Amino acid sequence: MMRAQVWWACVRLGALHRFAYRMEVLSAVVSAAVVVFLNASVWNAVVDGRPGLAGLSPVEVSTYAVIAWIATIVSATRLDEILGARVRDGQIATDLIKPLDLHLWLILRDLGRAGASAALTAAPVLVLAASVFPFVWPSRVGSWLWVALSMVLATLIGGQLAFLIGLVAFRLKNVSGLAHFKASATAVLSGAVVPVQAMPDALRDVVVWLPFQGMSHTPAMLFLEQLDGAGVTRALGVQAAWVVGLFLACRWSWARAIDHLTVQGG
Amino acid sequence: MTRVITAWVAQRVKVRLAYRGDFVFQALGDAVITLVGLFLIATIFTHVPDVRGWDVHELLVCWGMAEACLGTFWVVFQGIYAINRTYILGGELDRLLLRPVDPFVQILLDNLHLEDVPVIGLGLVVLMIGAHGAGVVWGPAEIVMLPVMVVSGALVIGGLLTAVTALGFWVHHQGSAIGLAYQLTVYGRYPLDFLPRPLAILVSTAMPFTFAGFLPATWFLDRPEWHPYAAIQPLVGVTLMFAAHRFWTWSSHRYASTGT
Numbered sequence: 001m002m003r004a005q006v007w008w009a010c011v012r013l014g015a016l017h018r019f020a021y022r023m024e025v026l027s028a029v030v031s032a033a034v035v036v037f038l039n040a041s042v043w044n045a046v047v048d049g050r051p052g053l054a055g056l057s058p059v060e061v062s063t064y065a066v067i068a069w070i071a072t073i074v075s076a077t078r079l080d081e082i083l084g085a086r087v088r089d090g091q092i093a094t095d096l097i098k099p100l101d102l103h104l105w106l107i108l109r110d111l112g113r114a115g116a117s118a119a120l121t122a123a124p125v126l127v128l129a130a131s132v133f134p135f136v137w138p139s140r141v142g143s144w145l146w147v148a149l150s151m152v153l154a155t156l157i158g159g160q161l162a163f164l165i166g167l168v169a170f171r172l173k174n175v176s177g178l179a180h181f182k183a184s185a186t187a188v189l190s191g192a193v194v195p196v197q198a199m200p201d202a203l204r205d206v207v208v209w210l211p212f213q214g215m216s217h218t219p220a221m222l223f224l225e226q227l228d229g230a231g232v233t234r235a236l237g238v239q240a241a242w243v244v245g246l247f248l249a250c251r252w253s254w255a256r257a258i259d260h261l262t263v264q265g266g
Numbered sequence: 267m268t269r270v271i272t273a274w275v276a277q278r279v280k281v282r283l284a285y286r287g288d289f290v291f292q293a294l295g296d297a298v299i300t301l302v303g304l305f306l307i308a309t310i311f312t313h314v315p316d317v318r319g320w321d322v323h324e325l326l327v328c329w330g331m332a333e334a335c336l337g338t339f340w341v342v343f344q345g346i347y348a349i350n351r352t353y354i355l356g357g358e359l360d361r362l363l364l365r366p367v368d369p370f371v372q373i374l375l376d377n378l379h380l381e382d383v384p385v386i387g388l389g390l391v392v393l394m395i396g397a398h399g400a401g402v403v404w405g406p407a408e409i410v411m412l413p414v415m416v417v418s419g420a421l422v423i424g425g426l427l428t429a430v431t432a433l434g435f436w437v438h439h440q441g442s443a444i445g446l447a448y449q450l451t452v453y454g455r456y457p458l459d460f461l462p463r464p465l466a467i468l469v470s471t472a473m474p475f476t477f478a479g480f481l482p483a484t485w486f487l488d489r490p491e492w493h494p495y496a497a498i499q500p501l502v503g504v505t506l507m508f509a510a511h512r513f514w515t516w517s518s519h520r521y522a523s524t525g526t
Contacts, residue, residue: 184299
């Protein structure tokens with residue numbers, strides 16, 4: 001029971017951290033709106049006057065473009081840079097002597113961050129975008145539940161991928177370049193830039209075997225109600241399997257990375 | 267003056283090449299972002315022949331132009347990102363004010379970001395590929411205007427962001443205002459008729475980033491309806507930069523040293 005309270009505190013602190021600076025909350029909304037609106041503008045122009053694209057109707061393409069980017073904004077994290085910075089300035093040493101598991105602590109804190117970001121950034125941008133661009137809301141209440149669950153799994157995927165990148169800092173000492181590369185790669189491979197079903201065949205065949213699509217394509221498909229009952233279970237199952245797989249990968253890499261740790265500074 | 271500037275640039279190159287690995291990594295990182303954009307355009311045109319009447323070649327010209335302007339901006343104007351933190355809040359401006367060179371120019375020269383030169387090259391290559399496909403005939407008007415427009419485009423972005431930076435003399439913690447203004451540059455890459463009306467108006471008036479991408483690009487395309495706007499682009503760039511510099515210098519009189 002005690003442990004559950006500790007972990008909940010991690011989630012809560014991660015969220016509170018986001019609420020702390022009002023100007024930052026506002027600028028997060030504006031910058032998210034800029035990219036979401038750009039993506040929606042371009043894809044709207046593409047389907048303008050056409051019957052649809054890759055099996056989606058024009059309004060669905062527009063909605064996908066909005067939801068997929070918003071999902072990336074929630075699920076993509078700077079956890080890799082945070083972990084990298086802690087290694088670079090030596091703070092990692094104090095982290096290691098705390099009676100907390102660093103991996104779980106960072107992941108849960110990031111879940112809190114994502115929750116706050118969903119409420120403070122994603123929700124206002126979603127409402128704004130839906131009022132400017134052609135948009136279709138889910139018709140069933142149940143779909144919201146699946147989207148919410150899918151977003152939690154998406155965040156756990158994004159957080160653990162970032163954790164793995166951050167661990168590279170244990171050897172390279174500097175991950176900011178790698179973190180930027182990961183951010184660009186994630187935007188492409190998750191379906192945020194180009195919907196997965198509109199990707200060139202060769203790329204799509206690779207993407208379906210990667211974890212990134214769970215970060216925005218899956219929530220977008222659930223939002224659009226493009227999947228039947230079995231399809232929903234399967235999509236969420238694939239996301240959950242990636243969460244477990246990445247969890248094991250993190251544990252294994254974490255155990256090995258500690259052996260290579262050099263603490264900087266005194 | 268020219269000798270001073272040349273010496274400054276040479277010094278800057280030496281400083282940067284001291285960490286060669288980091289230099290290369292940074293240059294690569296910026297190129298990846300460009301590749302994402304090209305991937306988007308390439309994929310779109312596997313599905314449709316044109317987007318609201320614009321074909322792939324025309325879009326590549328717009329994109330290449332925007333990229334070349336942005337690259338030039340990054341190389342020259344990197345310093346304005348440091349103004350608030352280092353020079354105003356950190357009090358570094360003291361040192362510059364004692365020298366007989368315009369402090370704003372000193373800030374720019376001290377922070378030249380040469381690792382972004384490849385971005386300009388990449389933009390020009392994309393523009394050339396697009397121009398070739400669109401059947402652009404390179405006459406004197408095109409050859410002269412290309413460098414003029416790339417530089418003016420950089421001045422448009424630089425001018426606007428300099429004005430935003432000058433606000434830092436009035437409100438000390440301006441936070442991410444400059445980052446937010448910068449983000450709007452992405453809209454300059456696409457034809458104005460791609461954008462919803464309010465956005466199209468925003469990027470052609472209050473935040474005229476369309477002058478750093480789409481509008482100058484039309485100069486090279488068979489789009490006579492846009493040519494008048496393209497023709498005044500150099501004037502817009504120079505005027506904006508001039509006004510912003512005046513505003514910056516005027517605002518800088520409010521600077522109070524930190525005493526360090």
